[in-house]
Amino acid sequence: MQTSPPLALLLAVSLAASPPARALEQIELKLPLVDTTFSIRLAELSDPRALLAGHSDLAELDQATRGRIGRQLVELFNAPLPLQALEVAHQVVPSPLAQQALLLLSSLGGVDGLPADVSSETVLNVLDLAYARGSLTMLGVLQAVPGQTAFVDLGKGLFLLQRMNAQLRSAAGLLDGTTPAAVDPALAGPGPLPVRRDTLNLSVTYRPLPLEVVVIRPSQQASGRLVAISHGLWDGPESFEGWGRHLASHGYTVLLPRHPGSDRTQQQAMLSGKVPPPGPAELRLRPLDISALIDAAAAGQLGLPAGVNTGSVVVLGHSWGATTALQLAGARPRSQQLQKRCNDLQDPQRNLSWVLQCSFLGATDQAALADPRVKAVVAVSPPMALLFDAEAAPVFQGRVLLVSGSRDWVVPPGPEAVAPMARIARLGNRGHQLVLAGGGDHFNLGSTYDQGGGPLRGLLLGWVNGAFAAGSGVAPGLGAPELLPPNGWGDGVLSLSDVSGRLPSWNP
Structure with missing residues (x-):
């Protein structure tokens, strides 16, 4: 998007x-x-x-x-x-x-x-x-x-x-008035491990063609900890391989599927008139892709070293991929708000992401697909306000870090990040967090393989480290400890600020 x-x-x-x-x-x-x-x-x-x-x-x-x-x-x-x-x-x-x-x-x-x-x-x-x-x-x-x-x-x-x-x-x-997180080289800098990148195909029963998967992992001394990254609409793994490379240099094994029904190839075919736009069924197929990768890793089908733990996984996603991550963490899509608000061009919260959310109407109520192996997620700029019911708070079984750019007009922070997270916060602090990227938009938060991880590299590593270090404490709940370290996960270009503590009193 x-x-x-x-x-x-x-x-x-x-x-x-x-x-x-x-x-x-x-x-x-x-x-x-x-x-x-x-x-x-x-x-x-x-x-x-x-x-x-x-x-x-x-x-x-x-x-x-x-x-x-x-x-x-x-x-x-x-x-x-x-x-x-x-x-x-x-x-x-x-x-x-x-x-x-x-x-x-x-x-x-x-x-x-x-x-x-x-x-x-x-x-x-x-x-x-x-x-x-x-x-x-x-x-x-x-x-x-x-x-x-x-x-x-x-x-x-x-x-x-x-x-x-x-x-x-x-x-x-x-x-306004917040102090952005500082930059700690231990989080922002590349890790000590050499990294390899491979591409493979995985046959799945629910798609006619195999999934293409990019695997980025340490070539030695891997930690056995697994991370998956889901790309956005008409995008691909290449836009987020920098995230994977940064994590892999610190020991993580990272899987990046190419979602075939809504990637760049599908976009090109659609523009040439060969295929229709992505159908509502993709709302369910995308989380199935991530779960299939975890299954394949557990079955030894991805050529990963022995010892990879598939019982505890962290999923990162951007845009539609972030929505996918939230589904895997337990958020249930519902059609009620889509039916009520999609045709109202005067709605004060209407934004460009509603084009995508409203296209899901035909399959929304069948798209819940929580995966209990997904213990924590990072959702960067997810379209979510209508999809997960703008009048209620989504319930997550996995811990959620939501990231939104202050200048993102495609998925604007007010209706799509601040308002949903404020509703969650008012139910009591369950350990979910919202980080705002000052100066961030919908296109400058990712990273290609050669870009070193982009402005979110320290934030992503800090959250992933915290999720795995928490053990059973990673589960959301009243009084759950924060997964981000107190500081050090910032960026030298964009200002990253945790505003989670300000949400209960905020009126979006």
């Missing part, structure tokens, strides 16, 4: 397969509560105050509303966009999830005379041009859009912008 309502607004006004020569010159604004549109030359928006001080129809309307319309224009067109890194845009824009954002936001407007099919190349060209002029703003983006006239619904645009900002604001409030 992989930018922000303002960027999606860009997508909504840049519907072009091949850009024409002339640049966008005019905007037709539809204003809230007014059944008409106002034409504005794009050049005039470089100084909205001058425009609104003039004698145009729009200026008179602004005066009649005591400046309210003017303030909205300034807010929408001149605010910096949350997405400021072009390398992230180049990863995100071509993805089908970005196309889903476009479908959701297409009512915001369009560009006169351009075809309705979306070109990723055009969108990226627009971003490149806007970025070259300085900090990205809506005005800068519009100045780079090809075409003649853009039609923008100001009221809908402001509503979506304000909703997104509100969904990020709760994380900012929790981080």
